Amino acid sequence: MAAPKAPILDSAGKKAKDATLEASVFAAEVKPHLVHETVRAEMNAQRAGTRTLKSRGLVAGGRGKPWRQKGTGRARAGTTRAPQWTGGGSAFMPRTNFDVKVNRKARKAAFRAALSSHAQAGTLGVIDGSAFSEPSTKAAASFLEAWGKELPALIVVREDDEQIIKSFRNLQRVLLVTPADLEVAALVWARSLLVSESALEDVQNRGAA
Numbered sequence: 001m002a003a004p005k006a007p008i009l010d011s012a013g014k015k016a017k018d019a020t021l022e023a024s025v026f027a028a029e030v031k032p033h034l035v036h037e038t039v040r041a042e043m044n045a046q047r048a049g050t051r052t053l054k055s056r057g058l059v060a061g062g063r064g065k066p067w068r069q070k071g072t073g074r075a076r077a078g079t080t081r082a083p084q085w086t087g088g089g090s091a092f093m094p095r096t097n098f099d100v101k102v103n104r105k106a107r108k109a110a111f112r113a114a115l116s117s118h119a120q121a122g123t124l125g126v127i128d129g130s131a132f133s134e135p136s137t138k139a140a141a142s143f144l145e146a147w148g149k150e151l152p153a154l155i156v157v158r159e160d161d162e163q164i165i166k167s168f169r170n171l172q173r174v175l176l177v178t179p180a181d182l183e184v185a186a187l188v189w190a191r192s193l194l195v196s197e198s199a200l201e202d203v204q205n206r207g208a209a
Helices: 030-047 104-121 139-145 162-168 184-189 198-208
Strands: 007-008 015-020 124-127 152-158 174-179 190-194
Touching: 030 104, 030 184, 104 124, 104 184, 104 190, 104 198, 124 184, 124 198, 139 162, 152 184, 162 174, 174 184
Parallel strands: 007 124, 124 190, 152 174, 152 190
Antiparallel strands: 007 015
């Protein structure tokens, strides 16, 4: 299999040359069910799970038995904080843990599949390391317009790519992440993907089996 390629874009957003990509990462088999499972797991992990109700053990009051066990003609009752009583505790507590387990190999396969989808669709580009010598939001907007790909765009940069970060961070429908924070959900959300030259190796290392 021929190694996939992606255009290296200059400061004007035009193709200067091609970058050769790792075939095992950017030409992997796309398995939609693994991508779906991984995205679901990542989205669930972001849920705070902070909603709650009070169980009968948490509701105040009701320490004593409201009436004697026999002889009143009424049903037995041990506390007024039981769920069937007004003001009692909740019988069924809401779910607060939404974690979904996805095996490491499946996550890796989903990550490679999401990257491969962009490579196959031609929506992957590499930002030349010298494209931004100084921060410029205007230049970044012109760069995206010249590249001509659909937004929203995901841009993967290293923390030391300061000029790129400062240029793109204020643009609407543009998300910047580091290779370590890159998730499958973000790759699926983005209609186009840009990777800085310095971050490309890190991305490929993350996707390596």
